[in-house]
Amino acid sequence: MSYPYQPAGPPPQTPTCYRHPNRPTYVQCTRCGRFICPECMHSAAVGHQCAECVGAAARSAPVVRTALGGRRAASTVPVLTYGLIAVNVVMFILQTTSSALERELVLWAPAVADGELYRLLSSAFLHYGMIHILFNMFALYIVGPQLELALGRLRFAALYLLSALGGSVLVYLLSSLNSATAGASGAIFGLFGATFVVGRRLNMDVRGVMAIIVINLVITFVVPLVSSQNISWQGHLGGLVTGAAVAAAYAYAPPRHRNAVQAGATVAVLLIVAGLIWFRTEQLRALFGLG
Numbered sequence: 001m002s003y004p005y006q007p008a009g010p011p012p013q014t015p016t017c018y019r020h021p022n023r024p025t026y027v028q029c030t031r032c033g034r035f036i037c038p039e040c041m042h043s044a045a046v047g048h049q050c051a052e053c054v055g056a057a058a059r060s061a062p063v064v065r066t067a068l069g070g071r072r073a074a075s076t077v078p079v080l081t082y083g084l085i086a087v088n089v090v091m092f093i094l095q096t097t098s099s100a101l102e103r104e105l106v107l108w109a110p111a112v113a114d115g116e117l118y119r120l121l122s123s124a125f126l127h128y129g130m131i132h133i134l135f136n137m138f139a140l141y142i143v144g145p146q147l148e149l150a151l152g153r154l155r156f157a158a159l160y161l162l163s164a165l166g167g168s169v170l171v172y173l174l175s176s177l178n179s180a181t182a183g184a185s186g187a188i189f190g191l192f193g194a195t196f197v198v199g200r201r202l203n204m205d206v207r208g209v210m211a212i213i214v215i216n217l218v219i220t221f222v223v224p225l226v227s228s229q230n231i232s233w234q235g236h237l238g239g240l241v242t243g244a245a246v247a248a249a250y251a252y253a254p255p256r257h258r259n260a261v262q263a264g265a266t267v268a269v270l271l272i273v274a275g276l277i278w279f280r281t282e283q284l285r286a287l288f289g290l291g
Contacts, residue, residue, distance in 0.1 A: 018050070029053055080153045081144030084160065085137050088184055091125040092133050102126060107168055107181040113284035117277065120172065124164035126182035136184045143191045150198055151250060158266050159246050163190020166242025166269075167235035169276050174234045177284075186235040190243025192216070197244050201251035213240070242269065 014024045017037035025037045030047035041048040049057075095102050107123035127133035148156040167186015175181060192213050199206035220236045249265030 031057075076149065078145035078148045080156055081140060081148050084144070085140055088125055088127070088133060088137060088140075092127050095126050102182075105182075107171055108179075109172055109175065109177050109280075109284060110288070112172055112277075113281045113288070113290075120168040120277070121161070121165060123168060123182045124184050124187055127184070128182060132183060136188050139188045140184070140191070143188075143195050147191060147194055147198065150202070155250055155262065159190065159194055159243060159250070160187050162246050162266070162269050162273075163187045163194070163239045163243035165273055166190065167232075167237075167239030169273050169280075170234040170238025171232055173276060173280050175232065179230075181232050181235060183232070183235065185232065186239030187243075189213075189216070189236045189239035190246070193240045193242075193244030194247035197247040198251050245269065 015026060015035040017023045017025050017040055018034040019040050020037050023037040023039075025035050027036055027038075027041065027048060028034065029036055029050040030044060031049050031053040034050055036048065036050045040050055042051060042054045044054075095105075105119060105122040105126055107119050112119050127136065144156075147159070151159065164184065164187035167189065168181075171181050171186075192209065196206050196209045196213065199209060216236070217240075220231050220233045224231050224233075246265065246269055250262050253261035253265070
């Protein structure tokens with residue numbers, strides 16, 4: 001039996017990845033239907049999606065906020081807290097290997113009055129000895145993650161830096177001219193104050209935090225009286241007050257205008273700090289005959 005001749009057609013073409021045409025694949029994006037290779041696959045609730053569809057879904061997803069208005073990070077790892085600890089440790093190592101670096105970065109009022117304003121912040125990342133940095137970094141490790149989670153990273157960073165600056169400014173205003181100050185204690189006390197304020201706002205038990213604040217204040221004022229150990233009460237108190245004030249503005253801002261109030265409070269604190277720095281600088285320049 002014979003059959004009529006039928007010419008063979010072209011073989012079916014193997015689909016390829018829409019981003020990599022040289023890679024055959026039979027997997028399709030469950031959202032748009034385009035073929036994707038393993039490198040371009042992103043796991044979804046059902047099947048896989050391409051990079052563009054994953055990005056579009058992320059952009060359209062609602063922003064998840066913390067209880068105080070901050071953007072909640074996808075990860076609960078306190079990246080900023082750990083980053084601040086790392087920066088402090090690195091600066092301590094550099095400080096121990098270079099006495100010149102320490103002299104250039106510590107808070108010394110005459111140098112600040114002469115224009116080296118960066119010392120007001122750089123000094124908050126230096127420490128005098130191992131015990132000093134261990135105490136501060138342990139405190140940051142304990143209180144930092146909870147605040148970072150409650151406030152969000154941006155607000156937490158602003159709180160930390162403003163507290164450090166607030167402590168330095170009170171040192172600049174009230175400390176003796178021959179003293180050189182360093183340490184993250186102002187920022188740490190600011191976090192203590194903020195933890196108390198945020199805890200009250202969220203109806204948490206803050207008795208433990210209150211006890212920590214009281215104990216540290218007692219140590220701040222009593223230890224210099226009974227030993228030769230110098231502790232900057234100005235830095236501690238300035239950081240505590242600044243941190244509590246900033247946290248209060250962040251925590252009690254009305255929800256409808258939260259971002260505006262929080263941003264305005266941040267700017268207001270910066271302006272107050274700038275005014276106090278200008279006042280003290282003019283005072284010292286007049287004292288040194290540099291006016």
